[in-house]
Structures are given as C-alpha cells and as structure tokens.
Amino acid sequence: MAVLAYIEHIDGQFQKSSFEIISYAKEIALLTGTSLTVVSIGGVRDDSLQTLGKYGASKILRATGETLNAFDSAAYAAVIANAAAAEDVRILILPGSFSGKGIAPRLAVKLNAALIPDVTELPAIKETQLTVKRNAFSGKAFATVTTGADKIILTLSPNAYKLVPREEKAEILAFGAAEASAPGVRVKQVMRESGKVSLPGAEIVVSGGRGMKGPENWGMLEELAELLGAATACSKPVSDAGWRPHSEHVGQTGITIAPNLYIAIGISGAIQHLAGVSSSRVIAVINKDPEAPFFKAADYGIAGDAFEVIPKLIEALKERG
Numbered sequence: 667m668a669v670l671a672y673i674e675h676i677d678g679q680f681q682k683s684s685f686e687i688i689s690y691a692k693e694i695a696l697l698t699g700t701s702l703t704v705v706s707i708g709g710v711r712d713d714s715l716q717t718l719g720k721y722g723a724s725k726i727l728r729a730t731g732e733t734l735n736a737f738d739s740a741a742y743a744a745v746i747a748n749a750a751a752a753e754d755v756r757i758l759i760l761p762g763s764f765s766g767k768g769i770a771p772r773l774a775v776k777l778n779a780a781l782i783p784d785v786t787e788l789p790a791i792k793e794t795q796l797t798v799k800r801n802a803f804s805g806k807a808f809a810t811v812t813t814g815a816d817k818i819i820l821t822l823s824p825n826a827y828k829l830v831p832r833e834e835k836a837e838i839l840a841f842g843a844a845e846a847s848a849p850g851v852r853v854k855q856v857m858r859e860s861g862k863v864s865l866p867g868a869e870i871v872v873s874g875g876r877g878m879k880g881p882e883n884w885g886m887l888e889e890l891a892e893l894l895g896a897a898t899a900c901s902k903p904v905s906d907a908g909w910r911p912h913s914e915h916v917g918q919t920g921i922t923i924a925p926n927l928y929i930a931i932g933i934s935g936a937i938q939h940l941a942g943v944s945s946s947r948v949i950a951v952i953n954k955d956p957e958a959p960f961f962k963a964a965d966y967g968i969a970g971d972a973f974e975v976i977p978k979l980i981e982a983l984k985e986r987g
C-alpha cells in the first residue's frame with residue numbers, strides 16, 4: 667500500500683511547502699516500508715517536476731486537462747481520489763494550505779477516509795494504528811489523535827517539517843483527468859502581484875496593525891519587507907478598513923501562517939490575531955505600549971514608536987548591505 671502526496675504549485679513553480687510535503691510523505695513511506703507516489707495537477711514543466719526527485723519523489727502522476735487549469739476543489743479531489751485508487755493508497759498527505767483545506771474534506775468523503783488536519787509531526791505507526799500530533803483550537807493547543815481507519819488523510823501544517831534532501835530519479839507519468847462535473851464557479855482569469863513574496867509560505871513576514879494609523883504609512887513596512895525578502899501581512903481591522911487587501915489578513919478569521927520570523931508592528935496581540943501567527947518560529951514585536959499583550963507571546967520586543975523604530979531598522983539594514 668503506497669503513500670500518496672498531493673503537491674501544489676504557483677504558475678508551474680513549486681514552493682518550499684511542496685518540498686516539505688514530499689520530505690514528510692517520503693519519511694512515512696520509509697517508516698511503513700512502502701513507496702511514495704506524488705500527484706501534481708495542472709501545467710508544470712518536466713524540469714520542475716524533476717526537481718521533486720531531490721526530496722524523494724520517484725513516481726509522479728501528472729494530471730492535466732482544461733478543467734484542471736484553475737484550482738477547483740471538486741475536480742482536484744476527484745483526480746486525487748482516482749490516483750489513490752489506482753495506487754492502492756492507505757495514507758494521503760496534503761498541504762495545510764487554502765487549497766489543501768478545500769480538497770481534504772471532499773476527498774475524505776469520497777474515500778471514506780479519516781481526516782486529521784494540521785499535523786505537525788511524523789506519525790507513530792504500530793500495526794494498523796496511526797497516532798499523530800496536530801494543532802487544535804487555532805494553534806492554541808495540540809491534540810494527539812489515533813486512528814485505525816483503512817484510509818487516512820493528513821494535512822501538514824506549513825513550516826512544520828524540515829526539508830530532507832534525497833537523490834531519486836523522478837519518473838513522470840501522465841494521469842487521466844477526472845470526469846468531474848462542470849464547476850459551479852468558473853475562473854476566467856488569475857492575476858498575481860508579481861515580484862512580491864507570497865504570504866502563506868513566506869520565511870519572514872512583516873505585519874502591521876492599527877498602530878500604523880493609516881494606509882499612507884505602509885510604504886515603510888513595504889520597504890522593510892523588501893529589504894528582508896519578507897511578505898507583508900496585517901491585522902483584521904486594517905483589512906476591514908481597506909488599508910490593506912483581505913488576502914493579507916492573518917488570524918482566526920484570516921489565514922494561518924508559520925514563518926521563521928514574524929515581525930508585528932503596531933498590533934496589540936489580541937487572541938484572535940495570535941491564533942493565526944502563534945506557530946511562527948520567532949516573533950518580534952514593535953509596540954509603543956510596553957503593556958501590549960503581544961509582548962507576552964514575543965521572543966524579542968521593542969517598546970517604542972514604530973514611526974521612529976522602523977526608519978532606524980531600515981537604515982541599519984541598508985548599511986549592512
């Protein structure tokens with residue numbers, strides 16, 4: 667019984683999160699003495715697919731077709747379900763991303779599988795029982811879940827597993843598109859902001875809150891982000907006010923991120939905000955109120971006015987070159 671991993675790409679390019687999925691899935695295949703099959707959906711060039719061999723993908727099923735050019739959770743779930751049946755799979759690994767969260771429940775229903783979302787560690791597998799740790803309550807707690815189900819789907823939290831370099835020669839096989847019914851919503855065009863670091867998989871995130879006073883002050887956050895190679899994010903009231911796009915809103919009702927470094931500027935640290943960022947490896951807070959709750963969750967803190975601190979940080983980074 668093989669292990670199957672679904673990996674996503676942006677315009678044909680794989681991100682670090684996909685290599686994490688393959689590293690993690692390969693380790694489970696080794697633990698269970700089985701093989702790993704990777705499913706890639708949509709237009710990806712052969713040379714990009716070949717790079718997956720560096721993390722242990724030796725068999726890649728590539729599904730292409732008109733209905734698969736834009737993300738559609740029903741169509742993608744149908745392809746992965748077909749691949750799981752063809753490969754006689756017990757354990758499926760999906761990213762804990764927007765698309766993974768859309769596909770996983772549909773797939774669980776199709777395959778009559780147990781779904782364990784947001785796992786953070788390798789599972790312990792004893793005979794038919796699989797036990798794994800997962801994030802619970804928006805990252806405020808961990809749960810340890812055991813299942814003996816015939817089919818098991820795990821979604822892996824971003825940045826939860828290391829990259830494990832391996833040298834495998836990837837064999838790429840064309841896989842038939844699913845007979846998915848016509849999607850209810852048809853995507854006509856996808857426009858991406860080019861040249862910006864994408865928030866979900868970013869290593870460093872510079873985030874601003876209501877303490878930034880208004881959208882006209884975001885220039886310095888963007889400059890800081892650019893110098894650090896970081897993505898930008900914001901608190902909910904900031905996106906609600908239209909200062910920043912909703913795609914940047916992190917927290918309980920926004921997206922969940924787990925970068926290596928999260929820099930929170932002028933954000934109070936409400937529990938609903940922390941729910942989306944508390945898995946960050948290092949948290950640095952800049953707030954003019956030394957009593958701001960965010961300092962309790964921070965690894966580093968600067969109690970100071972953002973309008974004085976940020977220009978100094980920018981200057982120091984420029985001097986460093």
Ligand SMILES: Cc1cc2nc3c(=O)[nH]c(=O)nc-3n(C[C@H](O)[C@H](O)[C@H](O)COP(=O)(O)OP(=O)(O)OC[C@H]3O[C@@H](n4cnc5c(N)ncnc54)[C@H](O)[C@@H]3O)c2cc1C
Nearest residue numbers: 875876877901902917918919932933934938939954955972
């Ligand atoms: C059901 C529900 C869901 C929610 N979901 C989310 C969510 O997903 N994400 C989210 O972010 N919020 C969410 N919220 C809102 C959350 O409770 C907070 O209201 C919000 O996070 C506060 O945003 P803020 O920290 O930007 O603003 P504020 O609370 O107004 O804090 C601004 C901070 O900036 C500091 N400051 C002011 N001026 C400066 C300066 N010059 N320099 C440095 N610091 C300065 C202040 O000291 C203060 O700490 C949710 C609320 C509810 C009820």
